[in-house]
Amino acid sequence: MKQKLLAAPYLVWMAVFVIVPLIMVAYFAFFDSDGNFTLQYVADVAQYSNIFVRSVWLAALATVICLVLSYPLAYILAKMDTKVQSTMLMIVILPMWMNFLLRTYAWMTLLGNEGIINTLLGYIGLGPFKMLNTQGAVVLGMVYDYIPYMILPLYTVMTKIDKSVLEAANDLGCNSFKTLIKVVLPLSLPGIMSGITMVFVPAISTFIISRMLGGGSNLLIGDLIEMQFLGNSYNPNLGASISLVLMVIILLIMTLMNQFDVDDDRVLM
Amino acid sequence: MEHIVSLKDIVVNFDGEQILNHINLDIKDKEFVTLLGPSGCGKTTTLRIIGGFLEPDSGVITFEGKKINGLPAYKRNVNTVFQRYALFPHLNVYENIAFGLHVKKLPEREIRKRVGEMLDLVNLRGYEKRNISRLSGGQQQRVAIARALVNRPKVLLLDEPLGALDLKLRKEMQIELKRIQQSLEITFIYVTHDQEEALTMSDTVVVMNQGNIQQIGTPVDIYNEPENAFVADFIGESNIIPGIMLKDCLVEISGREFVCVDKGFGNNTPVDVVIRPEDITLVPTEDAKLSGVVTSVTFKGVHYEMVVEAYDYQWLIQSTRSAELGSAVGISFGPDDIHIMHKMKG
Ligand SMILES: Nc1ncnc2c1ncn2[C@@H]1O[C@H](COP(=O)(O)OP(=O)(O)O)[C@@H](O)[C@H]1O
């Protein structure tokens, strides 16, 4: 009884800020301005499939890059002296304290045609290269902004791996590389899964990064949705439909991922 | 006789503190050797040097006569049963045991055969698919032993492998381990702080204290002929009384002279006299040189344990017959029961 009472504020919070908005989104997606049920808006989403494909592709690419960069870093970090570890971790987290917009702006001034990198390259007779307003710049922005969310879960799961288990692998004939493949990798799977989730979900729905670093030509789903609410092409019903489809896509991908996770949990537990 | 493992003058320091102080140890092939000593005395450190997990600051370690300093653990023909088992949580019983063989890329049929043999050896048939977390402590223990032995190492290192088990299971596993060691004919280097365990299982016991080897010998030697008061005290209960060696075969305890069998301590040398509680008999006061008052009597199942206070010293005495609390008794022991040791330093 007491437990239920304690949970009450959270239940109310959930209802007001999660359930109700979700119902509203669904309502806008399936009912027109006269209150008639329609599948038109959802069907209209299909014409933007190229933007969906691009968003999934760029977000997936950024997630993979984050994983490839973070994994060795987290591994090395977890192996370090405990005192050094906290300092290093601090350095990793430090950029997160800076405003997200500011960090993304910084890349604009670095990558622009008259930006710092091209200016420096000009001194040695190279360039200018078109870097800003490319898909590469968008992916770079995503990786830069979201990589701490990959490093942290990986690092956490790796510090939890018992050192004596690694020594056991060593004892049974594994050198460091084989130990990494046969023991560290399977034991860090839960960290990999949550890292992927924490990078992929914000990356696929971002609109700031694509707007600032991708120019007008690399629209993502996030930009598309924003345009339906704030842009010239004002159409909240379509915007709600796109949001709904995006949610379903994320849900599908996460379920797929969790399938792996559950499988490995069985082995892990 | 060829030694399979030799430690020569091994020194290890951690944070400027000397953990192993010039350790010299030769281990014979097919022997059950136990490193025995109180917690923190350097047993695990010694084992880690043999296993290849720690490089000594100085000294030489040889394996079958060849120096193996610097050889990484995965290249040594030695396997370890770790203190808390260190089983792979992501693998089941079969996969844990097969791990080393998979790493060596043995044919699958050979692996299945050898893992099967191990499962029989440690009585875990039928548990192949079981998750590690769903095993009892004793079962995990046996998986750890099988996982190491399946590689057919020349030497098996065991770090307090029975420490986490309850008394009954521990006794059973002691017999089991001894049986395995004898049937496979491999060298066991076994670490424990339990003196009874060491005496029951070992061919040779190495008693350690504070990074030094105190005595190496058979269990009977260690028990009957402790080389110093530390060993005497650590191996079983002992009365350690200050005495003076008047001359060969004559010692003074609490102002009285006793004939003993020890020689070579010089004349009028202060020594420690060790007498086992079970070697003392209680006699009427008029029949003994020493007498005192019984201050406690405890029934221990097979025998009684009594404390007799005599001349400012509390004598521990074990006997199948009890004495009355508060009564005056004589303390009697023969020349053979007196063990003379050099005074402990410090
Ligand atoms: N990695 C280490 N760093 C610093 N001190 C250590 C380390 N490992 C062990 N020691 C110290 O070395 C001493 C011996 O440890 P150990 O060999 O584990 O003892 P035992 O196994 O006999 O209990 C202890 O005082 C312990 O604190």
Ligand SMILES: [Mg+2]
């Ligand atoms: Mg230890």
